[in-house]
Amino acid sequence: MRLKSLKLINFRNYEDIQIEFSKGINIFIGANGVGKTNILEGIYVLSLTKSNRFGTDMDLIKMDTDNATVEGEVLYDDYSKWYQVAISKLGKKVYINKSQIKKISEYISNFCVTTFLPNDIDIIKGSPSIRRNVLNIQIGELYNNYLKILNEYNSLLKMRNEYLKRLNINSMADYKYLDVINEKMLDYSVKLYSFRFSYLQDINKILPMIFKKLSGISDLKIDYINNLGITEFNEEKIREILLNKWKRNLSKELMQGMTLYGLHRDDLMFSLKGHDAKIYASEGQQRLIVIAYKIAELLVFKKIKGEYPVLLLDDVFSEIDIKKRNNIIKYFNDEMQVIITTTDIEEIDENLVKNARIFKVKNGIIKGGHRNGRKGTR
Ligand SMILES: Nc1ncnc2c1ncn2[C@@H]1O[C@H](COP(=O)(O)OP(=O)(O)OP(=O)(O)O)[C@@H](O)[C@H]1O
Ligand SMILES: [Mg+2]
Structure with missing residues:
Protein backbone atom coordinates (compact mmCIF):
# COMPACT_ATOMS: atom_id res chain seq x y z
CA MET A 1 0.00 0.00 0.00
CA ARG A 2 1.14 3.53 -0.50
CA LEU A 3 -0.04 6.97 0.43
CA LYS A 4 -0.77 9.00 -2.68
CA SER A 5 -1.86 12.25 -1.13
CA LEU A 6 -2.41 13.88 2.22
CA LYS A 7 -4.51 16.90 3.06
CA LEU A 8 -4.19 18.66 6.40
CA ILE A 9 -6.72 21.31 7.38
CA ASN A 10 -6.23 23.25 10.62
CA PHE A 11 -3.99 20.46 11.79
CA ARG A 12 -1.18 21.61 14.16
CA ASN A 13 0.66 24.46 12.36
CA TYR A 14 -0.94 23.73 8.96
CA GLU A 15 -3.92 25.73 7.78
CA ASP A 16 -4.62 23.93 4.52
CA ILE A 17 -2.03 21.91 2.64
CA GLN A 18 -2.07 19.06 0.21
CA ILE A 19 0.95 16.87 -0.34
CA GLU A 20 1.38 14.45 -3.23
CA PHE A 21 3.78 11.67 -2.32
CA SER A 22 5.86 9.65 -4.64
CA LYS A 23 6.29 5.91 -4.38
CA GLY A 24 9.62 5.00 -2.84
CA ILE A 25 11.45 7.60 -0.78
CA ASN A 26 10.00 11.00 0.24
CA ILE A 27 12.16 13.37 2.27
CA PHE A 28 10.99 16.45 4.20
CA ILE A 29 13.78 18.90 5.03
CA GLY A 30 13.49 21.90 7.30
CA ALA A 31 14.81 23.68 10.38
CA ASN A 32 13.65 22.85 13.90
CA GLY A 33 10.06 23.67 14.71
CA VAL A 34 8.79 24.22 11.15
CA GLY A 35 6.33 21.32 11.07
CA LYS A 36 8.15 18.22 9.80
CA THR A 37 7.03 15.93 12.58
CA ASN A 38 3.51 17.32 12.26
CA ILE A 39 3.30 15.85 8.76
CA LEU A 40 4.27 12.39 9.96
CA GLU A 41 1.86 12.82 12.84
CA GLY A 42 -0.88 13.66 10.32
CA ILE A 43 -0.16 10.41 8.47
CA TYR A 44 -0.13 8.52 11.77
CA VAL A 45 -3.52 9.98 12.69
CA LEU A 46 -4.87 9.07 9.24
CA SER A 47 -3.82 5.48 9.93
CA LEU A 48 -4.61 5.02 13.61
CA THR A 49 -7.06 7.91 14.32
CA LYS A 50 -4.97 9.26 17.17
CA SER A 51 -1.57 10.75 17.71
CA ASN A 52 1.54 8.91 18.76
CA ARG A 53 2.53 11.90 20.89
CA PHE A 54 1.43 12.77 24.39
CA GLY A 55 -1.62 14.95 24.63
CA THR A 56 -5.22 14.81 23.52
CA ASP A 57 -7.00 15.06 20.18
CA MET A 58 -7.62 18.73 20.96
CA ASP A 59 -3.89 19.46 20.74
CA LEU A 60 -4.03 18.47 17.07
CA ILE A 61 -6.42 21.30 16.21
CA LYS A 62 -4.64 24.40 14.98
CA MET A 63 -4.64 27.10 17.62
CA ASP A 64 -7.60 29.50 17.42
CA THR A 65 -9.58 27.17 15.15
CA ASP A 66 -12.31 24.63 15.97
CA ASN A 67 -11.88 21.59 13.74
CA ALA A 68 -8.96 19.69 12.30
CA THR A 69 -9.23 17.35 9.33
CA VAL A 70 -6.75 14.85 7.98
CA GLU A 71 -7.54 13.24 4.65
CA GLY A 72 -5.62 11.01 2.32
CA GLU A 73 -5.83 8.69 -0.62
CA VAL A 74 -4.16 5.31 -0.30
CA LEU A 75 -3.33 3.12 -3.28
CA TYR A 76 -3.46 -0.65 -3.01
CA ASP A 77 -2.58 -3.16 -5.74
CA ASP A 78 -5.67 -2.60 -7.87
CA TYR A 79 -7.85 -0.10 -6.04
CA SER A 80 -7.63 3.01 -3.90
CA LYS A 81 -9.38 4.25 -0.77
CA TRP A 82 -10.03 7.68 0.60
CA TYR A 83 -9.58 8.07 4.36
CA GLN A 84 -10.65 10.95 6.55
CA VAL A 85 -10.35 11.74 10.25
CA ALA A 86 -12.30 14.79 11.42
CA ILE A 87 -11.59 16.13 14.90
CA SER A 88 -13.65 18.77 16.65
CA LYS A 89 -14.35 19.80 20.21
CA LEU A 90 -17.46 17.61 20.03
CA GLY A 91 -15.49 14.50 19.17
CA LYS A 92 -13.95 12.58 16.33
CA LYS A 93 -15.44 11.06 13.20
CA VAL A 94 -13.73 8.74 10.74
CA TYR A 95 -14.66 7.97 7.14
CA ILE A 96 -13.59 5.56 4.44
CA ASN A 97 -14.60 6.57 0.93
CA LYS A 98 -16.82 9.27 2.47
CA SER A 99 -18.92 6.85 4.54
CA GLN A 100 -18.66 7.20 8.25
CA ILE A 101 -17.23 4.24 10.12
CA LYS A 102 -18.82 4.02 13.54
CA LYS A 103 -16.32 1.66 15.11
CA ILE A 104 -12.72 2.85 15.21
CA SER A 105 -11.62 -0.80 15.36
CA GLU A 106 -13.08 -1.28 11.87
CA TYR A 107 -11.25 1.77 10.53
CA ILE A 108 -7.80 0.77 11.77
CA SER A 109 -6.12 -2.13 9.93
CA ASN A 110 -6.92 -0.68 6.49
CA PHE A 111 -4.19 1.91 6.01
CA CYS A 112 -1.17 0.80 8.01
CA VAL A 113 2.05 2.52 9.04
CA THR A 114 5.21 1.48 10.79
CA THR A 115 7.11 4.24 12.54
CA PHE A 116 10.71 4.93 13.50
CA LEU A 117 10.17 7.90 15.77
CA PRO A 118 12.50 9.34 18.41
CA ASN A 119 10.05 8.52 21.20
CA ASP A 120 9.70 4.92 20.01
CA ILE A 121 12.58 4.34 22.43
CA ASP A 122 9.81 4.31 25.07
CA ILE A 123 8.98 0.83 23.79
CA ILE A 124 11.96 -0.19 25.89
CA LYS A 125 12.20 2.56 28.48
CA GLY A 126 8.54 3.28 29.10
CA SER A 127 5.83 1.67 31.17
CA PRO A 309 2.92 -0.74 5.49
CA VAL A 310 4.05 2.84 4.87
CA LEU A 311 7.23 3.55 6.77
CA LEU A 312 7.55 6.84 8.72
CA LEU A 313 11.02 7.90 9.87
CA ASP A 314 11.29 11.01 12.00
CA ASP A 315 14.83 12.31 12.14
CA VAL A 316 16.21 8.95 13.17
CA PHE A 317 19.48 8.80 11.29
CA SER A 318 21.18 11.65 13.11
CA GLU A 319 21.90 9.57 16.18
CA ILE A 320 23.13 6.45 14.43
CA ASP A 321 26.63 5.95 13.06
CA ILE A 322 27.13 5.65 9.30
CA LYS A 323 27.85 1.94 9.25
CA LYS A 324 24.69 1.09 11.18
CA ARG A 325 22.68 3.53 9.06
CA ASN A 326 23.74 1.60 5.98
CA ASN A 327 22.83 -1.68 7.63
CA ILE A 328 19.33 -0.31 8.24
CA ILE A 329 18.95 1.05 4.73
CA LYS A 330 19.74 -2.38 3.31
CA TYR A 331 16.32 -3.47 4.52
CA PHE A 332 14.54 -0.84 2.43
CA ASN A 333 13.43 -1.98 -0.99
CA ASP A 334 11.55 -0.75 -4.04
CA GLU A 335 8.25 -2.10 -2.84
CA MET A 336 8.27 0.12 0.27
CA GLN A 337 7.12 3.68 0.56
CA VAL A 338 9.29 5.55 3.05
CA ILE A 339 8.61 9.05 4.38
CA ILE A 340 11.59 10.63 6.11
CA THR A 341 12.14 13.95 7.91
CA THR A 342 15.49 15.57 8.54
CA THR A 343 17.02 18.92 9.40
CA ASP A 344 20.06 18.08 7.31
CA ILE A 345 19.99 16.24 4.00
CA GLU A 346 23.67 15.32 4.50
CA GLU A 347 22.56 12.87 7.15
CA ILE A 348 20.68 10.78 4.64
CA ASP A 349 22.46 8.25 2.49
CA GLU A 350 23.03 9.68 -0.99
CA ASN A 351 21.60 6.58 -2.65
CA LEU A 352 18.33 7.26 -0.89
CA VAL A 353 18.40 10.97 -1.75
CA LYS A 354 19.16 10.25 -5.42
CA ASN A 355 15.81 8.58 -6.01
CA ALA A 356 13.75 10.56 -3.53
CA ARG A 357 11.10 13.21 -3.87
CA ILE A 358 12.33 16.14 -1.80
CA PHE A 359 10.07 18.57 0.06
CA LYS A 360 11.21 21.74 1.80
CA VAL A 361 9.28 22.73 4.90
CA LYS A 362 9.09 26.29 6.20
CA ASN A 363 6.64 27.28 8.93
CA GLY A 364 3.51 25.61 7.69
CA ILE A 365 4.42 25.85 4.02
CA ILE A 366 5.78 23.02 1.93
CA LYS A 367 7.71 23.51 -1.26
CA GLY A 368 9.33 21.21 -3.74
CA GLY A 369 7.51 17.92 -4.28
CA HIS A 370 4.42 19.75 -3.12
CA ARG A 371 1.81 20.24 -5.84
CA ASN A 372 -0.93 22.21 -4.28
CA GLY A 373 -4.41 21.04 -5.31
CA ARG A 374 -3.17 19.25 -8.41
CA LYS A 375 -3.57 15.51 -8.70
CA GLY A 376 -0.30 13.71 -9.09
CA THR A 377 0.25 10.66 -11.24
CA ARG A 378 0.48 7.13 -9.99
N1 LIG B 1 -2.19 22.98 17.82
C1 LIG B 1 -1.24 23.72 17.22
N2 LIG B 1 -1.55 24.87 16.56
C2 LIG B 1 -0.61 25.60 15.95
N3 LIG B 1 0.70 25.31 15.96
C3 LIG B 1 1.06 24.17 16.58
C4 LIG B 1 0.14 23.33 17.26
N4 LIG B 1 0.80 22.29 17.80
C5 LIG B 1 2.09 22.49 17.49
N5 LIG B 1 2.26 23.61 16.77
C6 LIG B 1 3.53 24.16 16.23
O1 LIG B 1 4.14 23.20 15.39
C7 LIG B 1 5.53 23.42 15.43
C8 LIG B 1 6.29 22.14 15.68
O2 LIG B 1 6.19 21.36 14.60
P1 LIG B 1 7.03 20.02 14.49
O3 LIG B 1 7.09 19.31 15.78
O4 LIG B 1 6.45 19.31 13.34
O5 LIG B 1 8.47 20.61 14.15
P2 LIG B 1 9.69 19.87 13.47
O6 LIG B 1 9.90 20.50 12.14
O7 LIG B 1 9.51 18.42 13.52
O8 LIG B 1 10.88 20.35 14.42
P3 LIG B 1 12.15 19.52 14.97
O9 LIG B 1 13.15 19.54 13.87
O10 LIG B 1 12.59 20.35 16.12
O11 LIG B 1 11.72 18.17 15.36
C9 LIG B 1 5.85 24.34 16.56
O12 LIG B 1 6.25 25.56 16.03
C10 LIG B 1 4.55 24.44 17.32
O13 LIG B 1 4.36 25.69 17.86
MG1 LIG C 1 10.39 16.93 14.65
Missing part, protein backbone atom coordinates in the same frame (compact mmCIF):
# COMPACT_ATOMS: atom_id res chain seq x y z
CA PRO A 128 4.22 -1.73 30.41
CA SER A 129 1.13 0.05 29.08
CA ILE A 130 3.23 1.52 26.25
CA ARG A 131 4.41 -1.94 25.23
CA ARG A 132 0.91 -3.38 25.49
CA ASN A 133 -0.30 -0.55 23.30
CA VAL A 134 2.38 -1.27 20.67
CA LEU A 135 1.47 -4.94 20.73
CA ASN A 136 -2.24 -4.19 20.36
CA ILE A 137 -1.71 -1.73 17.51
CA GLN A 138 0.56 -4.09 15.63
CA ILE A 139 -1.68 -7.12 15.95
CA GLY A 140 -4.70 -4.90 15.24
CA GLU A 141 -3.14 -3.79 11.96
CA LEU A 142 -2.47 -7.39 11.01
CA TYR A 143 -5.76 -9.04 11.97
CA ASN A 144 -8.86 -6.93 11.69
CA ASN A 145 -10.89 -8.71 14.39
CA TYR A 146 -8.21 -8.44 17.09
CA LEU A 147 -9.17 -4.94 18.23
CA LYS A 148 -12.85 -5.84 18.21
CA ILE A 149 -12.20 -8.78 20.54
CA LEU A 150 -9.91 -6.62 22.67
CA ASN A 151 -12.65 -4.00 23.02
CA GLU A 152 -15.08 -6.68 24.12
CA TYR A 153 -12.55 -7.97 26.63
CA ASN A 154 -12.06 -4.45 27.97
CA SER A 155 -15.80 -3.88 28.37
CA LEU A 156 -16.07 -7.15 30.29
CA LEU A 157 -13.09 -6.16 32.39
CA LYS A 158 -14.81 -2.92 33.33
CA MET A 159 -17.98 -4.80 34.15
CA ARG A 160 -16.06 -7.35 36.23
CA ASN A 161 -14.28 -4.62 38.19
CA GLU A 162 -17.56 -2.87 38.92
CA TYR A 163 -19.14 -6.13 40.01
CA LEU A 164 -16.19 -6.91 42.30
CA LYS A 165 -16.75 -3.55 43.98
CA ARG A 166 -20.44 -4.26 44.34
CA LEU A 167 -19.78 -7.73 45.83
CA ASN A 168 -17.38 -6.17 48.29
CA ILE A 169 -19.98 -3.84 49.79
CA ASN A 170 -22.94 -6.17 49.42
CA SER A 171 -22.13 -9.74 50.36
CA MET A 172 -25.70 -10.74 49.41
CA ALA A 173 -24.96 -10.01 45.76
CA ASP A 174 -25.01 -12.97 43.42
CA TYR A 175 -21.65 -14.66 42.89
CA LYS A 176 -23.13 -16.60 40.00
CA TYR A 177 -23.03 -13.47 37.89
CA LEU A 178 -19.28 -13.24 38.51
CA ASP A 179 -18.96 -16.81 37.22
CA VAL A 180 -20.76 -15.78 34.04
CA ILE A 181 -18.42 -12.84 33.49
CA ASN A 182 -15.41 -15.07 34.24
CA GLU A 183 -16.47 -17.62 31.63
CA LYS A 184 -16.88 -14.94 28.98
CA MET A 185 -13.58 -13.34 29.88
CA LEU A 186 -11.85 -16.70 29.59
CA ASP A 187 -13.22 -17.08 26.06
CA TYR A 188 -11.90 -13.68 24.99
CA SER A 189 -8.60 -14.19 26.83
CA VAL A 190 -7.91 -17.41 24.96
CA LYS A 191 -8.54 -15.74 21.61
CA LEU A 192 -6.35 -12.75 22.42
CA TYR A 193 -3.54 -14.87 23.84
CA SER A 194 -3.56 -16.94 20.69
CA PHE A 195 -3.06 -13.80 18.55
CA ARG A 196 -0.36 -12.45 20.84
CA PHE A 197 1.67 -15.65 21.04
CA SER A 198 1.48 -16.25 17.33
CA TYR A 199 2.55 -12.65 16.57
CA LEU A 200 5.50 -12.86 18.96
CA GLN A 201 6.51 -16.20 17.52
CA ASP A 202 6.62 -14.60 14.07
CA ILE A 203 8.67 -11.66 15.38
CA ASN A 204 11.08 -13.85 17.36
CA LYS A 205 11.76 -15.98 14.30
CA ILE A 206 13.50 -13.05 12.58
CA LEU A 207 14.40 -10.54 15.29
CA PRO A 208 17.71 -12.16 16.40
CA MET A 209 18.98 -12.28 12.83
CA ILE A 210 17.99 -8.66 12.11
CA PHE A 211 19.64 -7.41 15.31
CA LYS A 212 22.78 -9.39 14.53
CA LYS A 213 22.96 -7.73 11.12
CA LEU A 214 22.50 -4.25 12.59
CA SER A 215 24.75 -4.52 15.61
CA GLY A 216 26.86 -7.66 15.33
CA ILE A 217 25.33 -8.90 18.59
CA SER A 218 23.24 -12.04 18.64
CA ASP A 219 20.78 -13.24 21.19
CA LEU A 220 17.94 -10.73 21.19
CA LYS A 221 14.37 -11.85 21.68
CA ILE A 222 11.10 -10.68 23.12
CA ASP A 223 9.69 -12.47 26.15
CA TYR A 224 6.00 -12.31 26.89
CA ILE A 225 5.72 -11.42 30.57
CA ASN A 226 2.48 -12.50 32.23
CA ASN A 227 1.22 -13.25 35.68
CA LEU A 228 -0.03 -16.70 34.69
CA GLY A 229 3.47 -18.05 34.12
CA ILE A 230 2.74 -19.27 30.59
CA THR A 231 5.40 -19.29 27.89
CA GLU A 232 3.41 -20.71 24.99
CA PHE A 233 -0.16 -20.86 23.80
CA ASN A 234 -2.17 -23.69 25.30
CA GLU A 235 -5.90 -23.11 25.54
CA GLU A 236 -6.68 -25.56 28.33
CA LYS A 237 -3.77 -24.46 30.42
CA ILE A 238 -4.68 -20.78 30.06
CA ARG A 239 -8.30 -21.42 31.07
CA GLU A 240 -7.29 -23.54 34.05
CA ILE A 241 -4.56 -21.24 35.37
CA LEU A 242 -6.52 -18.00 34.91
CA LEU A 243 -9.65 -19.37 36.56
CA ASN A 244 -7.55 -20.67 39.42
CA LYS A 245 -5.84 -17.31 39.89
CA TRP A 246 -9.22 -15.59 40.08
CA LYS A 247 -10.58 -18.17 42.53
CA ARG A 248 -7.58 -18.09 44.84
CA ASN A 249 -7.28 -14.34 44.85
CA LEU A 250 -10.96 -13.50 45.06
CA SER A 251 -10.72 -11.79 48.45
CA LYS A 252 -7.78 -9.67 47.25
CA GLU A 253 -9.65 -8.71 44.08
CA LEU A 254 -12.80 -7.93 46.07
CA MET A 255 -10.87 -5.69 48.43
CA GLN A 256 -9.18 -3.80 45.60
CA GLY A 257 -12.25 -3.84 43.34
CA MET A 258 -9.97 -4.75 40.49
CA THR A 259 -9.16 -7.71 38.26
CA LEU A 260 -5.55 -8.47 39.12
CA TYR A 261 -4.98 -11.38 36.74
CA GLY A 262 -5.35 -11.37 32.99
CA LEU A 263 -3.79 -10.10 29.82
CA HIS A 264 -4.54 -6.44 30.58
CA ARG A 265 -1.62 -6.71 33.01
CA ASP A 266 0.88 -8.36 30.67
CA ASP A 267 4.11 -6.91 29.38
CA LEU A 268 6.91 -7.50 26.89
CA MET A 269 10.57 -7.76 27.75
CA PHE A 270 13.32 -7.23 25.21
CA SER A 271 15.85 -9.77 26.32
CA LEU A 272 19.44 -9.14 25.25
CA LYS A 273 21.69 -12.09 26.07
CA GLY A 274 19.08 -13.09 28.63
CA HIS A 275 19.01 -9.70 30.36
CA ASP A 276 16.27 -7.07 30.34
CA ALA A 277 17.39 -4.50 27.74
CA LYS A 278 15.69 -1.76 29.77
CA ILE A 279 18.37 -2.21 32.44
CA TYR A 280 21.20 -3.93 30.61
CA ALA A 281 21.47 -2.35 27.14
CA SER A 282 23.23 0.95 26.40
CA GLU A 283 21.35 3.94 24.94
CA GLY A 284 22.63 3.20 21.46
CA GLN A 285 21.84 -0.49 21.79
CA GLN A 286 18.32 0.32 22.96
CA ARG A 287 17.81 2.49 19.90
CA LEU A 288 19.04 -0.32 17.64
CA ILE A 289 16.86 -2.87 19.40
CA VAL A 290 13.82 -0.71 18.66
CA ILE A 291 14.87 -0.36 15.03
CA ALA A 292 15.46 -4.11 14.75
CA TYR A 293 12.00 -4.68 16.20
CA LYS A 294 10.49 -2.22 13.71
CA ILE A 295 12.16 -3.99 10.81
CA ALA A 296 10.86 -7.31 12.15
CA GLU A 297 7.40 -5.68 12.29
CA LEU A 298 7.69 -4.64 8.62
CA LEU A 299 8.74 -8.10 7.49
CA VAL A 300 6.05 -9.88 9.50
CA PHE A 301 3.49 -7.48 8.07
CA LYS A 302 4.65 -8.26 4.54
CA LYS A 303 4.56 -11.99 5.25
CA ILE A 304 1.01 -11.91 6.57
CA LYS A 305 -0.62 -9.17 4.48
CA GLY A 306 1.42 -9.59 1.30
CA GLU A 307 2.45 -5.92 1.18
CA TYR A 308 4.41 -3.42 3.25
